[in-house]
Amino acid sequence: xxxxxxxxxxxxxxxxxxxxxxxxxxxxxxxxxxxxxxxxxxxxxxxxxxxxxxxxxxxxxxxxxxxxxxxxxxxxxxxxxxxxxxxxxxxxxxxxxxxxxxxxxxxxxxxxxxxxxxxxxxxxxxxxxxxxxxxxxxxxxxxxxxxxxxxxxxxxxxxxxxxxxxxxxxxxxxxxxxxxxxxxxxxxxxxxxxxxxxxxxxxxxxxxxxxxxxxxxxxxxxxxxxxxxxxxxxxxxxxxxxxxxxxxxxxxxxxxxxxxxxxxxxxxxxxxxxxxxxxxxxxxxxxxxxxxxxxxxxxxxxxxxxxxxxxxxxxxxxxxxx
Amino acid sequence: xxxxxxxxxxxxxxxxxxxxxxxxxxxxxxxxxxxxxxxxxxxxxxxxxxxxxxxxxxxxxxxxxxxxxxxxxxxxxxxxxxxxxxxxxxxxxxxxxxxxxxxxxxxxxxxxxxxxxxxxxxxxxxxxxxxxxxxxxxxxxxxxxxxxxxxxxxxxxxxxxxxxxxxxxxxxxxxxxxxxxxxxxxxxxxxxxxxxxxxxxxxxxxxxxxxxxxxxxxxxxxxxxxxxxxxxxxxxxxxxxxxxxxxxxxxxxxxxxxxxxxxxxxxxxxxxxxxxxxxxxxxxxxxxxxxxxxxxxxxxxxxxxxxxxxxxxxxxxxxxxxxxxxxxxxxxxxxxxxxxxxxxxxxxxxxxxxxxxxxxxxxxxxxxxxxxxxxxxxxxxxxxxxxxxxxxxxxxxxxxxxxxxxxxxxxxxxxxxxxxxxxxxxxxxxxxxxxxxxxxxxxxxxxxxxxxxxxxxxxxxxxxxxxxxxxxxxxxxxxxxxxxxxxxxxxxxxxxxxxxxxxxxxxxxxxxxxxxxxxxxxxxxxxxxxxxxxxxxxxxxxxxxxxxxxxxxxxxxxxxxxxxxxxxx
Numbered sequence: 001x002x003x004x005x006x007x008x009x010x011x012x013x014x015x016x017x018x019x020x021x022x023x024x025x026x027x028x029x030x031x032x033x034x035x036x037x038x039x040x041x042x043x044x045x046x047x048x049x050x051x052x053x054x055x056x057x058x059x060x061x062x063x064x065x066x067x068x069x070x071x072x073x074x075x076x077x078x079x080x081x082x083x084x085x086x087x088x089x090x091x092x093x094x095x096x097x098x099x100x101x102x103x104x105x106x107x108x109x110x111x112x113x114x115x116x117x118x119x120x121x122x123x124x125x126x127x128x129x130x131x132x133x134x135x136x137x138x139x140x141x142x143x144x145x146x147x148x149x150x151x152x153x154x155x156x157x158x159x160x161x162x163x164x165x166x167x168x169x170x171x172x173x174x175x176x177x178x179x180x181x182x183x184x185x186x187x188x189x190x191x192x193x194x195x196x197x198x199x200x201x202x203x204x205x206x207x208x209x210x211x212x213x214x215x216x217x218x219x220x221x222x223x224x225x226x227x228x229x230x231x232x233x234x235x236x237x238x239x240x241x242x243x244x245x246x247x248x249x250x251x252x253x254x255x256x257x258x259x260x261x262x263x264x265x266x267x268x269x270x271x272x273x274x275x276x277x278x279x280x281x282x283x284x285x286x287x288x289x290x291x292x293x294x295x296x297x298x299x300x301x302x303x304x305x306x307x308x309x310x311x312x313x314x315x316x317x318x319x320x321x322x
Numbered sequence: 323x324x325x326x327x328x329x330x331x332x333x334x335x336x337x338x339x340x341x342x343x344x345x346x347x348x349x350x351x352x353x354x355x356x357x358x359x360x361x362x363x364x365x366x367x368x369x370x371x372x373x374x375x376x377x378x379x380x381x382x383x384x385x386x387x388x389x390x391x392x393x394x395x396x397x398x399x400x401x402x403x404x405x406x407x408x409x410x411x412x413x414x415x416x417x418x419x420x421x422x423x424x425x426x427x428x429x430x431x432x433x434x435x436x437x438x439x440x441x442x443x444x445x446x447x448x449x450x451x452x453x454x455x456x457x458x459x460x461x462x463x464x465x466x467x468x469x470x471x472x473x474x475x476x477x478x479x480x481x482x483x484x485x486x487x488x489x490x491x492x493x494x495x496x497x498x499x500x501x502x503x504x505x506x507x508x509x510x511x512x513x514x515x516x517x518x519x520x521x522x523x524x525x526x527x528x529x530x531x532x533x534x535x536x537x538x539x540x541x542x543x544x545x546x547x548x549x550x551x552x553x554x555x556x557x558x559x560x561x562x563x564x565x566x567x568x569x570x571x572x573x574x575x576x577x578x579x580x581x582x583x584x585x586x587x588x589x590x591x592x593x594x595x596x597x598x599x600x601x602x603x604x605x606x607x608x609x610x611x612x613x614x615x616x617x618x619x620x621x622x623x624x625x626x627x628x629x630x631x632x633x634x635x636x637x638x639x640x641x642x643x644x645x646x647x648x649x650x651x652x653x654x655x656x657x658x659x660x661x662x663x664x665x666x667x668x669x670x671x672x673x674x675x676x677x678x679x680x681x682x683x684x685x686x687x688x689x690x691x692x693x694x695x696x697x698x699x700x701x702x703x704x705x706x707x708x709x710x711x712x713x714x715x716x717x718x719x720x721x722x723x724x725x726x727x728x729x730x731x732x733x734x735x736x737x738x739x740x741x742x743x744x745x746x747x748x749x750x751x752x753x754x755x756x757x758x759x760x761x762x763x764x765x766x767x768x769x770x771x772x773x774x775x776x777x778x779x780x781x782x783x784x785x786x787x788x789x790x791x792x793x794x795x796x797x798x799x800x801x802x803x804x805x806x807x808x809x810x811x812x813x814x815x816x817x818x819x820x821x822x823x824x825x826x827x828x829x830x831x832x833x834x835x836x837x838x839x840x841x842x843x844x845x846x847x848x849x850x851x852x853x854x855x856x857x858x859x860x861x862x863x864x865x866x867x868x869x870x871x872x873x874x875x876x877x878x879x880x881x882x883x884x885x886x887x888x889x890x891x
Contacts, residue, residue, distance in 0.1 A: 001328045002497040003335070004447040004532065006425055013434035014442075021438075072343075072388035147384065150372045154343075157366035167647070174643060247646050258363050261600040262657060263593045267365065268357040268575065271348070271373050 075151060078135050082158050085132040089125055089165050093172070096121045100176045104183060119238060122173070126245050129166055133249050136162070145281070156258055163253045166246045173242060180235060325454040325861065326599065328498035329359045332448040333394075336420050337368040340390055345372040345414060347379055349395040352422055354453050354463055354575045356394065358597075376404050379413070390416040396451065397421045402429050406436040417441045422451040423490045424529065451494035452863065455576055456598060458852055459845035460863040462491040463575075467866040470513045470838045471550070471759055471880035476887035481513070488865060489520045492544065492835055495863065496525070502533045503544040503833065505820040506812070510766045511548035513837050518546045522820045542831035543807070545817065549838025549868075550760035551767050552799035553724060554689050556841050556873035557717045559682040561793045563615050564608040565842035567596065567665060569869045570672045573842075583668050594661045603658060609846045611794050612669075619662055626659045680704070681714050682793055688721040689770075689796045694729050697722060698737070705740050712745040716752070717870055723753050725770055727762050752874075755881045766816045767799045800834070800844045800862070801851070807832055808856050833861045839872070840864030 099121055103114040139155045258265050292298070333356060337344065346365065348356060353375065365373065376395055391414035395401045409417065419433075419442060430445065452460045469477065469484040496503060502525055507518035521544070525533045549556070560569045567573050572582060576597045598605040603622060607615050629652065636642055673679065684700045687693075701722050704710050719741045723734060738753060771778065789795040806812045810828045819825070836844075840862055848862045866872065 001331055002449060002500050002532070002535075003332075004424075006430060006445040006447060007443075009427075010430050010434055010442065010445040013431050014437055014440065017431075017435045018438075076343075076388065145384070146372065146374070146386070150343075150345075150386070150389075153366055153371040156363075157369075157371070160363065160366070170643070170647065174647075243643055243646075250646065258366075259654065259657065260361065260363055261595065261597075261654065263577070263595050265361045265363055266357050266577065266595060267360065267362050267373055268353050269577075269593065270362055271353060271375060 073147075075139055078138055079154050079158060082132045082135050082162075085128050085135075086158070086161050086165065089128050089132075092121055092125050092128070093165070093169065096125065096169075096172065100172065104176070104179055115235070118176075122169075122238075122242050125169060126242050129162060129169075129249055130245070132158075132162055133252055137252075159253045160257050163250060163257055166249055166253070170243060170246050177236065181232065323457040325452070325460050325495070325498065326359050326457060329355060329450040329452075329454050332450040332498075333360050334368075336392055336394065336418075336446075336448060337365075337370060340392065340416075340418060342369065343389050344368075344370045345374060345386070345389045345391050346370045347374050347376050347391055347393045347395070349376045349398075349401055351396055351463065352394050352450075355422070355450050358453055358455055358575050359599075361600075376401060376408075379408060383413075385413050387413070387415045389414050390418065392418045392420065394420045394422065394448070394450075397423055397425045397429055399429075402432055406432060409433065409436045409441065410438065412439055412441045414441070416443050418443050419445045420448045421446070423447065423449060423494055424532075449494040449497040452491050453575060455867075456845055456849070458848050458859075458861050459840070460495065460861070461840065461867050462487065462863070462865050463867075464488075464865045466879075467839055467872075468876035468879040468883070470548070470865070471876070472883055472887070474512070474516075476884060481516075484865075485513070485517055485520060488517050488835070488837065489524060491863070491865075492517075492521050492833075493524055493529075495833060495861075496533070496542075496544070499542075499831075500535045501538075501542045501831065502526075502535055503542040504823045504825045504829070505544045505546070506817045506823075507546040507820065508548050508551060508766055509816055509818055510764060511550065511837070514546045514548045517835075517837060518544075518820050521546075522823070526821075538830075540827060540829050541825065542833065543825060543829040545803075545807075545812075545832065545834045547803070547817075547834065547836055549836055549864075551765050552769060553756060553760040553873075554721065554769060555796075555798040555800075555843055556839070556868040557720055557870050558685050558689060558796060558843070559678055559717075559870070560843055561612045561682070561791075562609050562843070562846055563604070563612075564596070565846060566612060566669060568842050568867065570669050571665075572869070572871075573867075578665065580664070580668070594665070596665075601658065603662060609849065611791060613791075615666060619666055622659055623663065626655055629655065676711050676714060677707070677709050678714075679793075681710060681718065684718060685721055686792055686795055688718070688725055694726045697726065698730070698733050701737060702740070705737070705744060712747055713870065713874070715741060715745055716748055716874070720753050720756055723757055724760070727757060752877060752881060755884075756877055759877075759880075767802065769799055796843075798841070798844045798847055800836075801847045803834070804832075804848070804851050804860055808858055828858065830857065831859050831861075833863065836862070836864040838864070838876070839866040839868040841868050 096118065099114060099118045103118055136155055136158055139151050263269050337346075346356075362373075370392070372389065376393070393405065395405070405419070425445075425447060433442070433445070453463050454460045464484070464487060466480070466484065469480045472481065474481050505518050505522050507514045509515070560566045564573070567578060571578055571580070573596060577593050577595055579593050581593075595601070596604055596608075598608055603618075607618055610618070633645055633648075633652065636645055681704060684697075684704060687700065688697055701718050704718055705715055719737050722737060726734065741748070741753070771780065803812070808828070834848075845862055848860045851860055868876075
């Protein structure tokens with residue numbers, strides 16, 4: 001597809017117009033070439049800045065309304081925080097995948113360390129997601145200005161990212177859970193001794209079973225069975241707990257996210273709605289201003305002022321005449 | 323497909339190099355160009371968090387200097403003036419200007435003059451100056467479409483404006499395709515000839531360097547034809563999904579406004595989107611006829627009910643987890659099903675109320691089969707029928723008049739009188755005006771297949787064989803034109819070349835521009851032709867997308883202007 005760049009032609013015209021204008025403005029400039037040079041340097045430094053950096057303080061600019069790329073408003077901090085969190089979540093999800101695959105590998109020893117790591121990671125990620133969601137809610141605003149529309153759109157975009165991340169997390173967890181269950185079932189009757197060492201912490205259960213007359217082999221097998229089921233249950237509970245958390249987050253987010261392919265996803269529909277609501281808002285503001293201006297309080301105040309003025313005049317007259 | 327991709331590529335390029343939060347500013351035409359190919363969620367992904375119209379941007383006074391402004395507008399004089407004001411009182415941190423067509427040097431000078439604070443970072447021309455609704459169909463959405471019917475002497479400036487806009491649109495299409503075509507036009511149409519010649523001048527003289535693309539084996543062909551050569555197609559009632567929705571309800575920029583139908587409950591009075599890109603069901607059904615659509619919708623509803631039932635049956639925790647996983651897709655499916663069911667229900671109601679099955683059968687007979695006597699009988703009966711609406715009566719008489727213009731003028735007069743007595747709303751003479759514009763002398767092509775022997779023989783064979791579906795037997799004239807091009811037999815006498823252009827052999831890419839507007843029946847014909855892989859790719863475009871209401875409105879407007887023009891003269 002063809003395009004044509006007219007920037008150079010435009011800049012040439014602009015510089016020509018500027019130099020045609022500059023000799024005419026003799027105010028507030030020391031040297032003749034001063035304003036031209038300052039403005040040129042101003043434009044250079046501006047183009048190198050990112051959008052959030054304030055303008056250099058050493059650029060005075062002879063014109064009174066020198067244009068600044070100003071500081072963004074406060075709510076942008078919230079949105080930046082959420083973006084940063086999203087990036088952290090993405091990194092942690094990568095770590096989680098690695099931890100999952102390590103945990104699923106058949107081990108010759110203590111599985112607990114890896115599992116604790118997995119738990120911690122999941123816990124961290126869910127916390128980050130919940131925090132981000134709360135911050136995101138803070139971005140909500142009522143009112144019909146352009147600014148509020150901007151905030152709503154930023155909110156929507158971040159909500160979409162958060163939702164996709166939480167869904168990815170849930171999918172990862174459910175596959176992990178499935179594979180864990182498969183693995184545990186496949187381990188029945190194989191290498192009991194290898195697992196014995198890892199189960200030493202369950203001393204109380206061992207004592208219980210040891211005294212009920214089973215022989216060694218059956219005891220070991222039963223303990224192992226109980227162990228496995230208890231542990232599996234614990235993992236399932238933990239995964240389900242995080243599933244619940246995520247479901248809650250998703251429910252809240254789904255209110256913000258746009259359904260793709262529907263009318264709400266059309267740019268022209270959104271633009272028309274904004275324009276009608278901004279118009280409505282404008283009309284409401286005008287009406288409010290009018291009622292305020294003609295309000296009873298204002299009438300009272302005017303009457304009182306007039307009376308005061310009359311009284312003062314009478315007082316002065318009285319003093320003069322007496 | 324290629325036009326949709328080009329517009330999307332243009333928009334992607336606009337946004338990708340600019341970092342940070344952006345605001346996209348459009349005008350009333352480019353908003354259609356952009357909305358039809360790009361969704362709001364995609365814009366949000368590109369960090370465009372606000373979309374405004376250039377008209378309303380000056381209303382608010384708040385300065386949002388942390389945003390960068392990306393303008394995508396047409397280079398019209400009104401837009402340049404508005405932009406001038408906005409550059410002199412800038413609200414945003416940076417300004418990136420993209421114009422959808424060629425800028426004049428004077429316009430650049432005006433803008434540069436107002437840019438005292440030097441906020442403009444770039445000025446580019448990105449030629450996405452058309453609405454790419456379907457893969458092989460584009461339109462220019464022109465409001466004053468009727469101007470093509472008015473001779474130059476009556477309203478020269480209006481015709482010039484029309485011609486300029488069309489030439490701009492066609493130039494943008496070829497710049498987006500990066501090709502320079504060989505141009506042919508319909509001999510009998512002055513407007514088509516004028517547009518063809520002005521396009522040739524632009525592409526080969528004024529902006530010859532810009533259009534100087536790598537030449538391929540065979541140049542593409544631009545064929546400029548006139549709506550008046552086939553006035554029958556926009557008058558007919560349609561029975562394939564996309565065309566039917568446009569005919570009965572109205573499809574604008576791939577959106578259907580259900581508020582137009584008064585009979586819906588309040589919560590369903592919304593707009594819905596019918597886009598073949600985003601809706602798989604619509605993509606597979608948009609060219610199917612009404613009966614088949616009904617069956618397919620029923621199948622879709624059954625599938626959906628099964629999914630819904632399995633969702634009701636949640637017993638284990640795993641079921642719950644699966645439900646939450648699949649919920650977004652479920653919601654999307656539900657929305658889609660309800661949209662199509664609503665549309666088909668409403669259209670069925672309209673068909674029933676206006677007795678369109680009966681009316682359409684006569685219409686198709688008038689358009690396709692012979693027999694003047696039987697046709698006269700049928701039209702008279704329908705005119706006498708109370709439940710036939712005024713617009714349908716008008717269409718029937720028009721179709722009859724177009725077909726049997728010269729046969730039996732007495733009966734034709736009788737029909738006119740009957741129409742005037744039954745439908746006082748329509749100004750008398752509209753049918754006559756149509757005949758003056760598009761009568762048998764004015765037409766080039768063989769609209770009713772009764773001019774040359776081959777066509778008559780073909781029609782007789784078809785009559786003997788019988789048709790599959792009485793309601794969709796009509797083939798637009800465009801189909802014959804495309805066949806002629808495919809066979810390399812488009813007659814030079816009827817469709818001459820501009821200037822000294824010449825084409826050896828068959829072109830591989832053909833853009834047909836219909837001055838006065840296209841219809842969805844014709845776009846369907848083009849899509850089906852492209853699907854046959856004949857080695858030629860056809861793209862169809864027009865100044866608007868017509869249905870019978872719009873075509874009649876254009877006729878009325880043109881008639882009004884001609885009348886007032888002739889009074890002045």
